[in-house]
Amino acid sequence: MSFLNPNKESAFPLLRRDLYIVTSPVDFAYNCIAHAAGCNNKHWWPVKAVGVDWPINRFDETIDCFIEAFATQGYKVCEKQDTTLESKTEKIALYVDMAGEPTHAARQLENGNWTSKLGEWEDIEHATLESLEGDVVNRQLGYGMVKTILRRFRQKGKDGK
Amino acid sequence: MILSTKKLIDSTAAVAVALSWLAGASPAATTSHRAIHKCQPALGLSPDRLVVSSNGVSTYERIPDKAPSQGMLFPAAIAELFSHLASLWRQDTQRLSSVTKKLQHPAYRRIILMGEAVVPLILRELEQRSGLWFAALEEITQASPVSHGATVEEAAIAWLKWGSQFGFSKK
Numbered sequence: 497m498s499f500l501n502p503n504k505e506s507a508f509p510l511l512r513r514d515l516y517i518v519t520s521p522v523d524f525a526y527n528c529i530a531h532a533a534g535c536n537n538k539h540w541w542p543v544k545a546v547g548v549d550w551p552i553n554r555f556d557e558t559i560d561c562f563i564e565a566f567a568t569q570g571y572k573v574c575e576k577q578d579t580t581l582e583s584k585t586e587k588i589a590l591y592v593d594m595a596g597e598p599t600h601a602a603r604q605l606e607n608g609n610w611t612s613k614l615g616e617w618e619d620i621e622h623a624t625l626e627s628l629e630g631d632v633v634n635r636q637l638g639y640g641m642v643k644t645i646l647r648r649f650r651q652k653g654k655d656g657k
Numbered sequence: 658m659i660l661s662t663k664k665l666i667d668s669t670a671a672v673a674v675a676l677s678w679l680a681g682a683s684p685a686a687t688t689s690h691r692a693i694h695k696c697q698p699a700l701g702l703s704p705d706r707l708v709v710s711s712n713g714v715s716t717y718e719r720i721p722d723k724a725p726s727q728g729m730l731f732p733a734a735i736a737e738l739f740s741h742l743a744s745l746w747r748q749d750t751q752r753l754s755s756v757t758k759k760l761q762h763p764a765y766r767r768i769i770l771m772g773e774a775v776v777p778l779i780l781r782e783l784e785q786r787s788g789l790w791f792a793a794l795e796e797i798t799q800a801s802p803v804s805h806g807a808t809v810e811e812a813a814i815a816w817l818k819w820g821s822q823f824g825f826s827k828k
Binding site: 504507524525526527528529537538539541543545546547548549557597599600601613614615616617 | 750751752753754755756757760786787788789791792795801803806807808809810812
């Protein structure tokens, strides 16, 4: 069982008081959005660039654009913003910064925890979504705040990498 | 996220002047005699002409037909500047998922401004650490050896192969 080094941990002020473990080593091949979508060999982002995928022909960095992209994977907005574990349901949480631009995505595992790829750093499994949010004092740290919860019927074999 | 001015000032004088050259600035007209004298050997610039104005202030003026090019910089200065900027870029962007923020980071843009001289260094970085260097390589070289839809690993292999073919890297 391993944990992030303190320098990396300090980028997520709320993570230190939460439960988490590192689940895979540093990997530059994919980012958190791709990881949430189940892709581990490309980045996902609304930009046209080598090594970067985006499933729709819309390239604005807005929450609506990300919702539309995840809709191609069968996800729909969870109107009640319910983050609790539901059987046969897979959920994704989208984070935004203070400007409302998407910053991160976390996917719920079958045990109720969440899996996140921290940029190009490690993948972690964390107990709560709040642990990757920014705190009140250091709003520039963390990934801002959870804005939207998406859900779909759970696909087999999609947990972890 | 913003490239810290202090971090750049902390660099050596040679690196700072190299940066101004690479960014297209013309330091000769405004830099003092002492500063230029100190930096010239490190940068490998051709000798400049000393101009003494009527008020006694000495300045250097570049000889137009022997304007220094990026290729005249010593490899060590280029490598040091690249290493400094790449380190800043990684430090500021590795925790981010936003590809846009990575590719628009000031340090990344500075590296692109350094031109062809940094292609071997980028390829070495790509080989040793990986990272989203493909946009920088494309912008500098105007080449696009990566097939559409390639993964990050496939793109890295294609660029390293390209580097080998065109004499930019050993592999």
